[in-house]
Amino acid sequence: MKIADRDREQLIRWRRHLHQYPELSFKETNTSAFVSEALKRMPFLEISRPAPTAVMAVLRGRNPGKTLAIRADMDALPIEEKNTFEYRSSVPGVMHACGHDGHTAMLLTTAKLLSENKEKLSGEIRFIFQHAEETPPGGADELVNAGVMDGVDYVIGTHLWSPLETGKIGIVYGPMMAAPDTFKVTVIGKGGHAGLPHETIDSITAAAQTISSLQQIVSRATDASEQLVISVTQIAGGSADNVIPGSVEFGGTVRSFNEELRNQIPGKIEQIVKGVTDAHGASYKFDYTKGYRPVINEERTTRILHQTAAGLFGEDSVTLMKPVMVGEDFSAYQQKAPGCFFFTGAGNKKEGITFPHHHANFTIDEKALEIGVKMLTKAAEAFLSSDHE
CATH class of the missing domain: 3.40.630.10 (Zn peptidases)
Known part of the structure; x- marks a missing residue:
């Protein structure tokens, strides 16, 4: 034609x-x-x-x-x-x-x-x-x-x-194209003066360690032959140099093809979030939203x-x-x-x-x-x- x-x-x-x-x-x-x-x-x-x-x-x-x-x-x-x-x-x-x-x-x-x-x-x-x-x-x-x-x-x-x-x-x-899921985490600590960190529960430190630990899901908790991406793409917390904030929010995306693996990821993320925040004496809120199918x-x-x-x-x-x-x-x-x-x-x-x-x-x-x-x-x-x- x-x-x-x-x-x-x-x-x-x-x-x-x-x-x-x-x-x-x-x-x-x-x-x-x-x-x-x-x-x-x-x-x-x-x-x-x-x-x-x-x-x-x-x-x-x-x-x-x-x-x-x-x-x-x-x-x-x-x-x-x-x-x-x-x-x-x-x-x-x-x-x-x-x-x-x-x-x-x-x-x-x-x-x-x-x-x-x-x-x-x-x-x-x-x-x-x-x-x-x-x-x-x-x-x-x-x-x-x-x-x-x-x-x-x-x-x-x-x-x-x-x-x-x-x-x-x-x-x-x-x-061909992955399932694009999203997640959001709020780490809830106890704010206070940055010069007196022992009187606070540092939400920034807890959030940073959580974000770092999330990468272990791909590198250590998932079969290397599986295609999986976990990316933290947003982080927000704090408003002054001398204040440790009471909470920090971060979020990102999870990309996968295998439906069984996809269904396991929210639990794996929350397990890490809970473990790290518990260790710091903090608490958290966790939301996970499934996107399009692959x-x-x-x-x-x-x-x-x-x-x-x-x-x-x-x-x-x-x-x-x-x-x-x-x-x-x-x-x-x-x-x-x-x-x-x-x-x-x-x-x-x-x-x-x-x-x-x-x-x-x-x-x-x-x-x-x-x-x-x-x-x-x-x-x-x-x-x-x-x-x-």
């Missing part, structure tokens, strides 16, 4: 418009309206709003067949953009710093191309424009509960990926996407990647149907497009957008083909 110059130009215009007018999770009112209006100008699509700021379009082919869902996320991040190009964010403190503007533009273009070739297709395609991927509890579970995955045989999606050079397709068989790509679906990439761009274009410890609520769709999430390379070292995701200078190589569209349209043909019955 060829991409005409006008479609290529429209693809970039769509992405730049979305980049210029970003909206945060659960607030994608204008973004979803923009997507809905664009879809209405395409033939044969049945458009619905399964959530207030989400959109789904359904395309039914000439004959009955399998049902494929393709998902793109639409939300932005609370980051002040530092890029200076003309279409930089016009919304203070909000930025598309992860590539969701590109995901939405690619799926819009994919829907346009496939709808214009309806007569060549059998089966059904559901184009899911999802809200709130960045903010738990996320939008995916809400859409699944609304029925967008009912009767779906396969689900696919892609993420533009700046660490991967444009022209490369990143494929991961099996575990993204685990199904073997057969992944193989079809691997073959699609190799057929389009050559086997050398395919990079077999290791799992990454970031989280993604695409996993919610994989609970309902075999699915695969893949990376579309969007970095370009020669052009200085190297900033990581969630950075104030993040951007993508726009040449990656057409590559992503080609992958999605060709994959749709492959999954709906009788060759893959």
Whole structure:
């Protein structure tokens, strides 16, 4: 399925418009309206709003067949953009710093191309424009509960990926993205004068020893073959040089793939927190929140996407990647149907497009957008083909 110059130009215009007018999770009112209006100008699509700021379009082919869902996320991040190009964010403190503007533009273009070739297709395609991927509890579970995955045989999606050079397709068989859980600890001591520490219960000392000890869970209390990350990312306590504070708060994230191990971690963290605070005569509060499920790509679906990439761009274009410890609520769709999430390379070292995701200078190589569209349209043909019955 060829991409005409006008479609290529429209693809970039769509992405730049979305980049210029970003909206945060659960607030994608204008973004979803923009997507809905664009879809209405395409033939044969049945458009619905399964959530207030989400959109789904359904395309039914000439004959009955399998049902494929393709998902793109639409939300932005609370980051002040530092890029200076003309279409930089016009919304203070909000930025598309992860590539969701590109995901939405690619799926819009994919829907346009496939709808214009309806007569060549059998089966059904559901184009899911999802809200709130960045903010738990996320939008995916809400859409699944609304029925967008009912009767779906396969689900696919892609993420533009700046660490991967444009022209490369990143494929991961099996575990791909980790479950991103969070925790918060409050160490409660007894405040007092810093010159008289013996009259206090030092919450800072207890918190520091607790944080240091938490690293032993990964290095000494977990099988070395397991993938596990425990990172303390926040700490707050104290307000003056001469005062030992009465309490200190810290928190962070736990990343894992193994569900059994995942369920053990809260108990292991609390055991250490209790042991250290008890030793200091302090007390504590502990909260643990489970995030998204891990993204685990199904073997057969992944193989079809691997073959699609190799057929389009050559086997050398395919990079077999290791799992990454970031989280993604695409996993919610994989609970309902075999699915695969893949990376579309969007970095370009020669052009200085190297900033990581969630950075104030993040951007993508726009040449990656057409590559992503080609992958999605060709994959749709492959999954709906009788060759893959």
